[in-house]
Amino acid sequence: MPPSQPPAGSTDNLEPEARELDVRPLLRAGQEPFEIIMAAVDALAPGQSLRLLAPFRPVPLFSVMARLGYAAADRALGDGDWEVLFSPHAEIRTDEALAAGSSPAAAAWADPIEALDLRELDPPEPMIRILEALEDLQPGDVLFALLPREPVFLFPELAKRAHEWAGNFEPQGGSYRLLVRRGGSPRA
Numbered sequence: 010m011p012p013s014q015p016p017a018g019s020t021d022n023l024e025p026e027a028r029e030l031d032v033r034p035l036l037r038a039g040q041e042p043f044e045i046i047m048a049a050v051d052a053l054a055p056g057q058s059l060r061l062l063a064p065f066r067p068v069p070l071f072s073v074m075a076r077l078g079y080a081a082a083d084r085a086l087g088d089g090d091w092e093v094l095f096s097p098h099a100e101i102r103t104d105e106a107l108a109a110g111s112s113p114a115a116a117a118w119a120d121p122i123e124a125l126d127l128r129e130l131d132p133p134e135p136m137i138r139i140l141e142a143l144e145d146l147q148p149g150d151v152l153f154a155l156l157p158r159e160p161v162f163l164f165p166e167l168a169k170r171a172h173e174w175a176g177n178f179e180p181q182g183g184s185y186r187l188l189v190r191r192g193g194s195p196r197a
Contacts, residue, residue: 028058028060033064037064046061050095063093067091080095080097085171112175112190115173118188122146122150128155136163143191154186154187173192
C-alpha cells in the first residue's frame, strides 16, 4: 500500500462526525436557543459540522453561520421540522451569487408567473404584498419581486408557510431581487 494512503480501518484523515443539536424541545418550552447554538459551534472540533434540528427553517441563522465560516445545507423533515447541516465552507460549495438561505434548487424553478416592483414601499408593505400574492398562486408557481432592501423578516414567514426562496442584490447593489416558489397544498 502506498505510504500516502492510511491502512484499512485507520481513522487518519477522517473528518469528525457531525455534532447534533435538537432545539425543538427548547423552542416548545419557550426558550431562545441562540446562545446554546453558539456554544455548540464554539465546542466543535476543527472541520466538524453541526447538525441542527429545528421546528422551522432557521433562515436568519444561515447568515450568522456564514459569517462564522459555515455553509448551510437544509432539508425538510416533515411536520414543519427541518434539519440543517452547518459545515465548514471548504466542505460544502455554495452558489456565492445567492444570499445565504436561498434554495439551492432555484436554478431549476419555472419562470415567474407574477412580478412585483415593491422598491418604493416602506416596510412592512412589501412583505404584506408578497404574502398576499402568494395566496393566489398554486404550489410550484414562482413569484419575482424587486425590493428596496433584503427582506430578513419575510424569510421566516415564507418558511412557516412552506415556501422556498432565493435572492440577492443587483450587481449595482441597489435593489434586492427575490424569487419565491409557492409551497403547500393547492387552494380549495
